[in-house]
Amino acid sequence: MWREDVVGTNAPGTALATGRPVQVVGPEHFTRPVQAYSCAAAPVRDLATGRVLGVLDVTGGAPAASGVMLSLVRASAAAVERELARLGRTDPDGRPTPEAHPGLQALAPAPSLRLPGAPAQRLSLRHAELLVLLAESPGGSTADELAVLLAPGALSDVTVRAEISRLRRVVGPLLDAGHPYRLALPLRTDVAEVRALLASDDVVSAVDAYRGPLLPRSIAPGVERLRDELEADVRSAVLRSTDRDVVERWTARREGADDHAAWMRLVRLSPPGSAAHARARGRLALLDRTLR
Structure with missing residues (x-):
């Protein structure tokens, strides 16, 4: 019903077509009757194969147009993916089973x-x-x-x-x-x-x-x-991420410990005066001295 090639631009259809989270606000919808609504959708994948299984969508009024809603939908879709992966490793009674x-x-x-x-x-x-x-x-x-x-x-x-x-x-x-x-x-x-x-x-x-x-x-x-x-x-x-936690996780790893660009990103994402901001600036200074 909501396929993009059938009804035009809409969050669930576009997410299904592109395989990426998407938010469509009011007049951005192609079909006039639904332009009073906003929607945020994210694909749900089989984590083992990467195949798109479906789409999780929230449609409604002003709250559905917020950036928080898109983040919520993305997080919920990720939780669904992990739960589906877990269920694939259990029998109907919840006991672990051999991998299929x-x-x-x-x-x-x-x-x-x-x-x-x-x-x-x-x-x-x-x-x-x-x-x-x-x-x-x-x-x-x-x-x-x-x-x-x-x-x-x-x-x-x-x-x-x-x-x-x-x-x-x-x-x-x-x-x-x-x-x-x-x-x-x-x-x-x-x-x-x-x-x-x-x-x-x-x-x-x-x-x-x-x-x-x-x-x-x-x-x-x-x-x-x-x-x-x-x-x-x-x-x-x-x-590319705007999530400070993501960048902090990367810089805490061996692969990211000396990643100058990642520490620069962390400086930009951390509130000035915060411990994370000070630590990132300190690590950048150390890397700059090392690279001279």
Whole structure:
């Protein structure tokens, strides 16, 4: 009913079309009968896949036009996403159940994989690299393509096939038996979770979910590119944010501790005379002296 291509500009329809939170105030509506109302809406996503499941919307009079309402809707949508993720891991009585889909934790020095019905298992760096790269290529990758992505000087096809064979013994049916090499089942990754949170403008949760660089010990070119891209995406969202708490969380992390632009952002967002403002100015002065 509220699809943008059917009734024109409106918050739920536009949020559904763009995948981003949006607020539409009175006359901004395309359809005249609803121009007396304002609305604020935010998409609700599957945190594992990033797929938009629906939209949370508040429509009403003047209160719906306030900036507070948009923040409330965004926070509520994020809470719904987290609850849906939790319910996906419990049975009707609320007891924990095995994960319906395999899950990969790669934003940590010690990567791990959880297969349905089994406890999490530690992965070797090479196996984690392969799973990350295959998760990023749902259409599959040839041995030649994986060779280039896995090693700076490229590997031989024979070496890649041997690595895949060893991985298959660890992950079993998760890996498709055919060619090109691909995953046979959906794989939930913490990388995809961070991307989904960024896409829904839930920067606070994205910073929390970004526990560290992707496979920090890896020197595989394909992984290094993904690592740099993800950190850049998180940092960019932090620097755009008007939420002081988001920036403080970033500067408290190793990745943000020496981020000059982030400390500058914190100075602008903190009330003059506050402890946060003084701390940010002090850290900027220290960084300036260090960089001279």
